[in-house]
Amino acid sequence: MEKENIHIESVWNEYYDQLLRFIRKRVPDKATAEDLLQNVFLKMLTHIDSLKDSTKIKSWLFQITRNAIADHFRKAKKTENIPVVLSEENNELSDDVMEEVESWVAPFINNLPAKYREALLLSELKGMSQKEMALYLGITYSAAKTRVHRGRLLLKQELTECCIFHTDKYGNIMNYESNPNYCKSCNN
Incomplete structure (x- = not known):
């Protein structure tokens, strides 16, 4: 038990x-932010057993945090004032999180027709510019721009059929859940 406490304390x-x-x-209010953080760690303590891969604890904690923020704004009924959650300038997602995202997006990309699949793999996952890809x-x-654009549209269609996304007023994804009526590409 003491070993678990040390582990939780180190986290x-x-x-x-x-x-x-x-x-x-x-969340601009410092006290509210600290309360939310306390709730995040309480959820971590009570749900630590649901974490299947301890190497992904950071992305798991950030997901719990995003959910806590979304719940806070939902409860406050101030969804019209939800701030941007994931913008380029304040994005704190690490390479680990990006690897995790790639691991669940890859099956959807693999379902695309070959020319669109290749375009998205090169441009989105390999980081190649569209000119380099061409x-x-x-x-x-x-043609490269067209393939990437059409590939993104097809990928979006696959994702929106499989998952239900909750966004803020800026279109940033706050949370998601699998669609129980459709899910041929993911393991949910």
């Missing part, structure tokens, strides 16, 4: 500041 010490900053960027594939820049 608390390691992620407290990061999570508080993450919350404070979205040269690599031996197609025109215009």
Whole structure:
């Protein structure tokens, strides 16, 4: 039992500041932000057994935090004032989180027709620019842009059929849940 307390305490010490900053960027009131963080750690304590891979604790904690923020705004009935959750300038997602996202997006991309699948793998997951991709594939820049655009549309269609997304007024994803009537690409 003492070993578990040390582990929980080390998680608390390691992620407290990061999570508080993450919350404070979205919840202006310091006391409310600290209350939300306390709730996050309480949820962590009560649901730690549901974490299947301890190497993904950071992304798991950030997901709990995003859910706590969404719940806070839902309860306060101030959804019209929800701040941007994931913008380029305040995005604290690490490479670990991106790897996790890639792991669940990859099956959806793999279901796409070959030319769109290849375009998205190169541009979105490999980070290749569309101009580089055009040269690599031996197609025109215009064709590369078209493939990426159509691939994104098809991917969006697959994702929205499989999952129900909850967004803020800016279109940023706050939370998601699997659609029980459709889910051929993911394991949910």
